Amino acid sequence: MTTTSVIELKRSALANNLDFIRNNIHHRSRISSVVKGNAYGHGIKEFVSMAESEGIDHFSVFSADEAERVFKCKKPETDIMIMGWLEKDQVEWAIENNVEFYVFDLNFVNEIISSSKKVGKAAKVHIELETGMNRTGFKSRSLNQLLGIMKDNRGCFEIKGICTHYAGAESIANYVRIQKQIRTYNRIYRNLVSRGIEAGIRHTACSAAAMNYPGTCMDMVRIGIMQYGLWPSPETFIQYAHKQADKTDPLTRVLRWKSKIMTIKEVKEGEFISYGTNYLAQEDKKTAIIPVGYSSGYSRILSNQGRVLINETFANVIGLVNMNMMIVDVSLIPSVKRGDEVVLIGKQGDLEITVNSFSAMSDTMNYELLVRLPQNIERKIVN
Numbered sequence: 001m002t003t004t005s006v007i008e009l010k011r012s013a014l015a016n017n018l019d020f021i022r023n024n025i026h027h028r029s030r031i032s033s034v035v036k037g038n039a040y041g042h043g044i045k046e047f048v049s050m051a052e053s054e055g056i057d058h059f060s061v062f063s064a065d066e067a068e069r070v071f072k073c074k075k076p077e078t079d080i081m082i083m084g085w086l087e088k089d090q091v092e093w094a095i096e097n098n099v100e101f102y103v104f105d106l107n108f109v110n111e112i113i114s115s116s117k118k119v120g121k122a123a124k125v126h127i128e129l130e131t132g133m134n135r136t137g138f139k140s141r142s143l144n145q146l147l148g149i150m151k152d153n154r155g156c157f158e159i160k161g162i163c164t165h166y167a168g169a170e171s172i173a174n175y176v177r178i179q180k181q182i183r184t185y186n187r188i189y190r191n192l193v194s195r196g197i198e199a200g201i202r203h204t205a206c207s208a209a210a211m212n213y214p215g216t217c218m219d220m221v222r223i224g225i226m227q228y229g230l231w232p233s234p235e236t237f238i239q240y241a242h243k244q245a246d247k248t249d250p251l252t253r254v255l256r257w258k259s260k261i262m263t264i265k266e267v268k269e270g271e272f273i274s275y276g277t278n279y280l281a282q283e284d285k286k287t288a289i290i291p292v293g294y295s296s297g298y299s300r301i302l303s304n305q306g307r308v309l310i311n312e313t314f315a316n317v318i319g320l321v322n323m324n325m326m327i328v329d330v331s332l333i334p335s336v337k338r339g340d341e342v343v344l345i346g347k348q349g350d351l352e353i354t355v356n357s358f359s360a361m362s363d364t365m366n367y368e369l370l371v372r373l374p375q376n377i378e379r380k381i382v383n
């Protein structure tokens with residue numbers, strides 16, 4: 001069923017971004033497409049099928065429920081990796097279905113052993129190292145304990161990889177901290193290899209690390225934000241563009257969010273518009289009502305501040321954003337009518353409402369704005 005707004009996903013944009021990523025990372029690194037947070041709001045189902053047809057064969061998610069959603073729509077040969085949380089029964093599901101997952105804690109290891117024995121199959125695990133973010137992962141000492149346990153339960157584990165995550169590779173302010181993490185990771189990895197442990201593949205880089213610290217690409221990169229056509233930070237783009245003759249942004253946004261005009265209204269000078277006394281018409285106004293509000297992910301913070309595109313012209317949001325509707329000023333746009341396209345994020349003609357401007361207005365970062373787009377909005381793949 002068509003919803004009051006629709007999120008379009010542009011296949012050619014994804015193809016362009018993946019080409020760019022492939023050409024700019026270490027040529028032997030496999031790409032794992034990160035689709036946590038409902039594929040950064042793009043929609044797991046539609047995005048996964050589109051990414052697979054563009055050559056992606058590895059997806060990373062945060063939790064088992066997300067993995068299950070990818071599992072339902074992926075090709076049989078495509079790999080899934082869970083970077084975070086699984087409940088006990090989900091561990092069995094993962095082992096059964098060859099879904100790989102991070103191990104980052106000794107208490108979790110016992111659950112894996114009992115699940116593996118129950119299923120009668122080895123768990124495919126990635127050992128996460130704590131290298132300086134101080135979030136999840138093993139430090140050297142607990143790592144030795146882990147390896148001991150693994151040795152005693154040999155049939156229960158297949159080590160697929162050794163990984164870590166950097167604490168802010170998108171900002172040069174963290175340079176010293178990231179370099180230290182890279183050294184720590186390499187030291188522990190070399191140590192494992194020298195002890196004859198079959199450690200699988202090395203993967204540490206997110207988008208920002210892959211661009212800013214090419215040495216972190218190793219055997220696989222976990223790319224989220226850039227495949228969707230956005231930079232992890234303005235700084236990462238500037239660092240890239242600095243080295244290029246052509247300064248235009250090589251990435252293309254995959255997502256476009258649009259709705260339609262519900263009705264047009266004339267409002268007389270001196271009247272208030274929307275709830276309360278938030279907006280006073282200081283002259284006669286023509287307004288358009290849009291069936292999108294904060295329940296659709298259009299933040300209430302954008303009351304009197306947001307902008308949309310109608311007939312290739314910017315129109316301001318006036319008054320408070322409601323739960324299901326908002327009102328925009330179309331006084332200066334000729335011949336607007338019910339059913340006209342309204343762009344909330346993305347291009348219309350030559351103009352664009354960028355995710356970045358939208359997130360700056362609503363005081364969020366681009367990642368947060370995208371993942372807040374509700375799952376129940378219809379997603380549509382376009383070429």
Ligand SMILES: *Cc1c(COP(=O)(O)O)cnc(C)c1O
Pocket residue numbers: 034036083165205206207208222223224225226232
């Ligand atoms: C989210 C995430 C990524 C991807 O980050 P981007 O900045 O979107 O590329 C990579 N690794 C881990 C562990 C993550 O949680």
